[in-house]
Amino acid sequence: MKTKTLYHILLLSLCFVMASCFLFESKPEAVDGNLSISLRFTVLSENDSTIVLPVADLPVKIYTNDYNIPPMFDITDDSGFVYFEHLPYAHYNVEAFTLIRPNEYEEIEVVGAKSLNLTVDSLGTDMTYTDTLLMKQSKSGLKINEIYVSGPPNNIFYFYDQFYELYNGMSETVYLDGMIVLRLSKTALFADTLSVTYIYQFPGQALTGREYPVEPGSFVVLAMNAFDHNLIGSLAGKTVDLSHADWEFYNNIEAAAYDNPNVPNITSNNGRVSQSSRVDFMMNMSSDVLALCNGSDYDQTDGINVNTVVDCVEYSSNPNHIKEVPYCLDASWAGIGISKYAGESLERIRPGFDTNNSGIDFVIITTPTPGYHHE
Numbered sequence: 001m002k003t004k005t006l007y008h009i010l011l012l013s014l015c016f017v018m019a020s021c022f023l024f025e026s027k028p029e030a031v032d033g034n035l036s037i038s039l040r041f042t043v044l045s046e047n048d049s050t051i052v053l054p055v056a057d058l059p060v061k062i063y064t065n066d067y068n069i070p071p072m073f074d075i076t077d078d079s080g081f082v083y084f085e086h087l088p089y090a091h092y093n094v095e096a097f098t099l100i101r102p103n104e105y106e107e108i109e110v111v112g113a114k115s116l117n118l119t120v121d122s123l124g125t126d127m128t129y130t131d132t133l134l135m136k137q138s139k140s141g142l143k144i145n146e147i148y149v150s151g152p153p154n155n156i157f158y159f160y161d162q163f164y165e166l167y168n169g170m171s172e173t174v175y176l177d178g179m180i181v182l183r184l185s186k187t188a189l190f191a192d193t194l195s196v197t198y199i200y201q202f203p204g205q206a207l208t209g210r211e212y213p214v215e216p217g218s219f220v221v222l223a224m225n226a227f228d229h230n231l232i233g234s235l236a237g238k239t240v241d242l243s244h245a246d247w248e249f250y251n252n253i254e255a256a257a258y259d260n261p262n263v264p265n266i267t268s269n270n271g272r273v274s275q276s277s278r279v280d281f282m283m284n285m286s287s288d289v290l291a292l293c294n295g296s297d298y299d300q301t302d303g304i305n306v307n308t309v310v311d312c313v314e315y316s317s318n319p320n321h322i323k324e325v326p327y328c329l330d331a332s333w334a335g336i337g338i339s340k341y342a343g344e345s346l347e348r349i350r351p352g353f354d355t356n357n358s359g360i361d362f363v364i365i366t367t368p369t370p371g372y373h374h375e
């Protein structure tokens with residue numbers, strides 16, 4: 001039973017600050033900018049979800065890739081406010097994490113994160129951007145942790161080095177037996193079944209099988225093709241070595257499909273799941289939807305039951321994208337601004353961190369990280 005007490009913000013955040021001191025930079029006075037950002041961080045009270053409480057002593061990081069300025073850090077005051085000034089207009093990411101202790105037995109990790117596109121057009125003559133961020137709790141489980149689909153730097157239109165990474169954020173082992181991996185097509189936003197473009201399945205018996213364990217805190221790499229893509233002449237040093245991937249997608253009716261004998265296959269047209277296309281598990285480079293389902297429904301002819309979804313991530317480089325899958329699976333989408341053929345990847349801000357809102361949960365990283373998490 002939970003003790004009903006008010007939230008106490010862990011002083012652990014202070015330890016985090018001290019541990020991170022070497023990262024701290026003073027605010028860039030020399031940058032030619034007159035933009036200010038004023039943010040307030042809050043959480044919902046555990047006892048009464050109509051009550052919003054400020055989060056004090058919270059380390060907050062903001063950074064931009066538009067200018068060559070280091071990340072900036074500050075700590076919220078007693079009212080949850082933090083203030084950055086002398087900034088240029090730019091696209092900024094805001095990230096803040098802490099542990100909250102609702103009682104002496106529990107610790108909850110919460111995040112407040114947001115992507116801010118602060119242009120003269122969006123702000124007008126108002127030089128201060130003001131916002132309140134409600135920090136959210138992560139839902140633990142087996143997660144789609146990284147999606148690398150946008151291609152390495154190259155001018156031969158190469159994007160066959162795609163991979164997806166799973167992460168087990170549970171404190172117990174989970175099993176991949178019989179799970180299915182889907183590339184989804186546009187589905188009604190309140191539908192209870194999902195439309196499928198591709199369907200691939202792990203071996204083993206869904207729900208009850210125990211042959212393919214994933215230990216707590218471990219990553220699983222699912223490669224489109226499990227070889228070292230650096231071996232392709234002009235790509236040397238620009239792409240990923242997937243020869244040691246944990247799994248590889250293989251369509252039994254794809255002509256001359258690559259098959260690394262040392263890497264087990266996630267298969268399509270295997271006598272259990274079937275799709276008409278004779279192609280590999282390729283996702284669109286800039287906009288698509290990836291889903292991992294428990295495999296209890298694998299007949300895609302009438303759609304896949306939305307209740308069997310373990311995790312689902314929608315992504316699009318376009319800020320004006322029209323959503324493709326139900327809000328209950330993903331409230332927004334990841335990847336706004338991701339470039340093709342630049343070696344960029346999409347990864348959760350923390351391993352397995354998931355609020356079912358990919359616009360918050362994911363960041364664009366400059367180099368893919370198969371089997372590990374970005375710094």
Ligand SMILES: [Ca+2]
Nearest residue numbers: 224225249250
């Ligand atoms: Ca393949």
Ligand SMILES: [Ca+2]
Nearest residue numbers: 259260263264
């Ligand atoms: Ca294989």
Ligand SMILES: [Ca+2]
Nearest residue numbers: 311312354356
């Ligand atoms: Ca999710």
Ligand SMILES: [Ca+2]
Nearest residue numbers: 146369372373
């Ligand atoms: Ca990774």
